[in-house]
Amino acid sequence: MSSEPLLRLDGVGKAFGGNIVLNRLSFSVEPGEIVGLVGPNGSGKTTAINLISGVHRADAGTIRFQGRPVQGLAPFRLAHLGINRTFQVPKPFREMGVRENIEVAAHFGGARGMDADAVLAEIDLAGHAAIMAGGLTVNQQKMLDLGRALATDPKLLLIDEIGAGLNPSELGAIANLLQRLAQRGIALIVVEHLLDFLNRITNRVIVLGAGRMLFEGTLKAASENPDVVAAFIGG
Amino acid sequence: MRDRGAWPGIVVVVLLAVVFLILPHVYGNQSLLFQMMTFVVLTQGLNLLYGFTGYLPFGYVGFFGAGAYATSLLVLHTDLPVIACVIGGGIGSIVIAIILGPLLRLSGAYFSIANLAASQIMFFVVSNGNLSKITGGPYGLKIDRVYAPEASYLTMLAILLLATGLAAYFRASRFGLGLRAMTQDPVSAAMAGIDVVRQRVLVWLASAGIAGLAGGTYAWNLSVFYPDAVFTLQISVFAIVFALFGGVGTVIGPIIGAASLYLLYNGIGISFPQGFELLYGALIVLLVLFLPNGVSSLLTRRGVRVF
Ligand SMILES: Nc1ncnc2c1ncn2[C@@H]1O[C@H](COP(=O)(O)OP(=O)(O)OP(=O)(O)O)[C@@H](O)[C@H]1O
Numbered sequence A: 001m002s003s004e005p006l007l008r009l010d011g012v013g014k015a016f017g018g019n020i021v022l023n024r025l026s027f028s029v030e031p032g033e034i035v036g037l038v039g040p041n042g043s044g045k046t047t048a049i050n051l052i053s054g055v056h057r058a059d060a061g062t063i064r065f066q067g068r069p070v071q072g073l074a075p076f077r078l079a080h081l082g083i084n085r086t087f088q089v090p091k092p093f094r095e096m097g098v099r100e101n102i103e104v105a106a107h108f109g110g111a112r113g114m115d116a117d118a119v120l121a122e123i124d125l126a127g128h129a130a131i132m133a134g135g136l137t138v139n140q141q142k143m144l145d146l147g148r149a150l151a152t153d154p155k156l157l158l159i160d161e162i163g164a165g166l167n168p169s170e171l172g173a174i175a176n177l178l179q180r181l182a183q184r185g186i187a188l189i190v191v192e193h194l195l196d197f198l199n200r201i202t203n204r205v206i207v208l209g210a211g212r213m214l215f216e217g218t219l220k221a222a223s224e225n226p227d228v229v230a231a232f233i234g235g
Numbered sequence B: 001m002r003d004r005g006a007w008p009g010i011v012v013v014v015l016l017a018v019v020f021l022i023l024p025h026v027y028g029n030q031s032l033l034f035q036m037m038t039f040v041v042l043t044q045g046l047n048l049l050y051g052f053t054g055y056l057p058f059g060y061v062g063f064f065g066a067g068a069y070a071t072s073l074l075v076l077h078t079d080l081p082v083i084a085c086v087i088g089g090g091i092g093s094i095v096i097a098i099i100l101g102p103l104l105r106l107s108g109a110y111f112s113i114a115n116l117a118a119s120q121i122m123f124f125v126v127s128n129g130n131l132s133k134i135t136g137g138p139y140g141l142k143i144d145r146v147y148a149p150e151a152s153y154l155t156m157l158a159i160l161l162l163a164t165g166l167a168a169y170f171r172a173s174r175f176g177l178g179l180r181a182m183t184q185d186p187v188s189a190a191m192a193g194i195d196v197v198r199q200r201v202l203v204w205l206a207s208a209g210i211a212g213l214a215g216g217t218y219a220w221n222l223s224v225f226y227p228d229a230v231f232t233l234q235i236s237v238f239a240i241v242f243a244l245f246g247g248v249g250t251v252i253g254p255i256i257g258a259a260s261l262y263l264l265y266n267g268i269g270i271s272f273p274q275g276f277e278l279l280y281g282a283l284i285v286l287l288v289l290f291l292p293n294g295v296s297s298l299l300t301r302r303g304v305r306v307f
């Protein structure tokens, strides 16, 4: 093993038209680590996830996964390498069964031995295995996104606002699940507006403001950082 | 293979083979049966693409015409056996499909219209008088020295079985599961590890190849044809209406749709063509409004899983 981190971004930038959405984003993530990614609406969190997962292509900078540059690779190749994600607005295969949703990823994701039932149990959808994914609630669909990602046996998981709209006990269950995943060695980047939730699972956060990295460190220190406070209050 | 595995596909293929081997002995008009088979093949071939990837090729007839010309030119200029020339027709269409591959980057109506334009361009090129020495220009081609109605009938049947076998494979295999996932959400499909572009291109080539083989065999069966006979838009329209009527994305829907509507067309359409076009127009509107998944969805709604 080299001393390279699992994921490393160096000066990554992205613009849509003339609108610079991410500017010189640089950070790295180690296996088994949970990193929070926070920032006001429109600050570029989802875009960062889209770049790392190959859904969009970075205009500048490099993204390295296990030491090799991966920007420009097709998403399915990144999935095979071990990068996977959930979506802020969940994207299940709506007219396929819940179990089939998992099976597709288990079959094509490069982890053919993956046990769909174990994944369903993990995301707490075993009781809904036979129904169509479109019939699930939005929160269940987010869990199904997570299950689909898990079925590919990922090394890095990008989680986009999985906690929105959940009650405290549901949040607690998800926090436990994410921690279990990290204990298995999976690295997680967790985008979340709910800071209490993040506080439970990580003490390292990256704060974005209008596409720039404002801060990297503990959540507590972030809340005392004047730039961060200004970004959240002043916009 | 999942669920019930390969069996439903095998049953449908065997049934088709038996029916079309027996029919000529029961019903004397083999040329009508040949025409009907041709439309079942084209409808199934279009279903491969539209039913399993969502791309609707308005210019599907272009592959049919390309196959007809490629096969005929091989017959005229080489000593290959006719069957090899027919296979050459399929390959010719696949080559055209590779050239037109970038069209798959367009979505929805843009793809359909660009594909339509491509088929029209092919038609204008081959029917152009300046190319008379090669393509026969507006007078088409004549390959009557290989005329063989029986052999071409059996060849078309073999293509029908191939197209149906492919549809059954798309329906029942893991590859087909990937196709279903892609049509529902290409981004999620990619994150599930599916090589969306590769799968889509493979289906596109298979669909084009089927039309090319059918075009080659059709030319062989006619043995003399004008360019409009193999490039008329009516062929695309028929295949689309037949497929929609039967139910796309299934194996038997397109077969039932094509066979029944082609018979209807033969019953009343040829003597009363305007009335027939009106009927088809009305049928499309009604289908889109009330039965977007075709007549086979009448069964699906009652809980029957149509293969
Ligand atoms: N595909 C796109 N095309 C054009 N602009 C985009 C696109 N995706 C994102 N943007 C813009 O980029 C900016 C950042 O969006 P992004 O979705 O990354 O923010 P976010 O931090 O995830 O916000 P939220 O908390 O609301 O989810 C926004 O101004 C958004 O309008």
Ligand SMILES: [Mg+2]
Pocket (backbone or CB within 6 Å): A045, A046, A047, A088, A160
């Ligand atoms: Mg977002």
